[in-house]
Amino acid sequence: MDSEYHQLSRLTGPRDAVLSLAFSAKAKFLSAAGYSGVFVWDLSNSTSVSTPLPHMLFAPQNPRYVITASAWIYFQKTKRHVLIIGSMRGDILLWEWTEEAKAFNLLYRVNPIDDSLDEILSIDIHDQDVASGRIGRVVASTSNRLVSVWTLTSSGGFSKVFTITLDDGLKPKTVRMCKTTRDIFVFPLYGGEIIRLDYKTGAVKSRKSPGPGRMGSVALNRASDKFVAYTGKNFQLYRLGNLEILKNFTAEAPAVLYPKQVIFGESERVIVGGTDRGCALVYDVESERVIQTLKYPAGSLVQPVSTYTLTGRHLVAIAGSTQEQPADVILFEKLVPQAATQDSLSLSDNPDAVKSVDVPGYNDRPVLIGFYIPKRLWKRIWITSSFLCLCMALYVAVPSNFAQVGLLLLFLYVLRSEAIFTDLC
Structure with missing residues (x-):
């Protein structure tokens, strides 16, 4: 029987609703962004680390300090961790981890176009763990229908590739970057039309419809051929090529209209979805059943979720998203059975297995x-x-x-x- 998730730690700090949770590469850090700014914890010791946005700047009514989206990039060449965050005002900020100072420093800031209020709705990256000789790619969408793409080098160079404005009435609630072609998929909140943009120019390469009429949150799988979306009532898995519904993950009727977040986990064998009923739900993709309920001690809204898989264990983070209430982050861990971490036919354990001998020459x-x-x-x-x-x-x-x-x-x-x-x- 598979093991279950157990609470690993409770991370405190956020004094208001959390809107975005994100693990860094290798799960070194976990960030929680929302109405009380950004908190980052070093998961090796579960301690909070210093950031350029002091926690004393608690200003939930100021769009500049309300962080709505986040993502991480790690460069193998320079061993550089970079946290990318977007604000309700429309700022994009890059924070770089400095190992010597054990703190994050501001690396780059992109102000809103024309200094107008333009909430960052979504941020995604092409590859979180960037190999030597490669560059990072970042995409973001805003409430004013803008989609922008930047490149980020291991030395810290941040350059815009393009910015485009989408059609009237199309709100780009989620943008996801294809892991194979680097093209951008735009999933609007309403309408059901999924748009594919060229990663170099932003030109529209295709439009697909009808997709889900409402897509509050979308996760794209690694092969970029399937996506799971929160459709207002349930979580549904679709084939991206023809928008065929593959799986339906039933959820309780929503108590509020805020979109629940959803994400793949455990190498896409499960999906984890937030709820407005004091828990997160873990679904088995194959059977479509809820296999575990992850309770949140404070109850109420638990919208943000994040997952990460390490050798020998899976991690899930959830947080509260009720405004004007403290929002601790609960970190869960699921140990992978030893048999699952070995080959199904272990040469050392199975004498009948065919052994491959490497003969010099x-x-x-x-x-x-x-x-x-x-x-x-x-x-x-x-x-x-x-x-x-x-x-x-x-x-x-x-x-x-x-x-x-x-x-x-x-x-x-x-x-x-x-x-x-x-x-x-």
């Missing part, structure tokens, strides 16, 4: 049915055989007995010098 050997001949020996046999054929031809062609004996002695000498018999043994 194996690729240099001509392979024959039932046996092999080393390349060096094969070459000697070929040369010697050719020389033998030549000697036999000369032996027949030369009538003199003396010449025939000389050719025979020469052949024996060459055969001895090649040490054929030694190699064969």
Whole structure:
């Protein structure tokens, strides 16, 4: 029987509703953003770390300090963790972790266009763990129908690729970047039309409809061929290519109209969804059933959820999203059974398993049915055989007995010098 999630820690700090939870690469950090700004915890010791936005700036009525979206990027080359956040006013901020100071510092700020109120609705990245020689890619959408893409280098260079304005009446509630093509999928809050944008120019490459009439929250799978959405009543899994409904995950009727967040977990074997009933729900994707309810101690709205999978364990974070109430973050852990972390046919445990032996120089050997001949020996046999054929031809062609004996002695000498018999043994 599979293990269950158990509470690992309770992270305190946020004094008002949390709107976005995000794990950094390798789950080193966990961030909670919302009406009380941003809190970041180092999960190695569950302590809060310093950020450029002091926690004393508690201003839930000031859009500049209400953080609505967040994402993380990590650069392997420089071992740089960068937290990307977006505000209700429309600012995009990048915070860089400094290992020496054990604190985050402001790396970059993008002000709202024309300094007008333009809430950041969604932020996504192409690859959270960026390999050496690669660049990070960031996409964000706003309430004024803007979609923007930037590139981020390991040295901290942040450059805009494009900004486009979508059609009137289209509110880009969620944007997701395709992990294979880097194109951007726009999932509007209403209307059911899913738009695909070119990652270089922002040009519309395709429009698909009818999708879900309401998409409050959307998660795209790693292969970018399926997505799960909160549709106002339930969570539903769709095939992106033809918008076919694949799975329906039943949820209770909503008590409030705020969109519940949803995310894949455990290598896409489960989905985790928020609720407005004091818990988060873990669904099995195959059976569509709720396999566990993750209780939130304070009850009420539990909209934000986040997941991360490490070797040997899965993590889920949930937080409260009721305004004007403290919003602790609850971190859950599920240990992976030992058998699941090994190959289904372990060579050490299964004596009947076929073992693969790595033989040095194996690729240099001509392979024959039932046996092999080393390349060096094969070459000697070929040369010697050719020389033998030549000697036999000369032996027949030369009538003199003396010449025939000389050719025979020469052949024996060459055969001895090649040490054929030694190699064969």
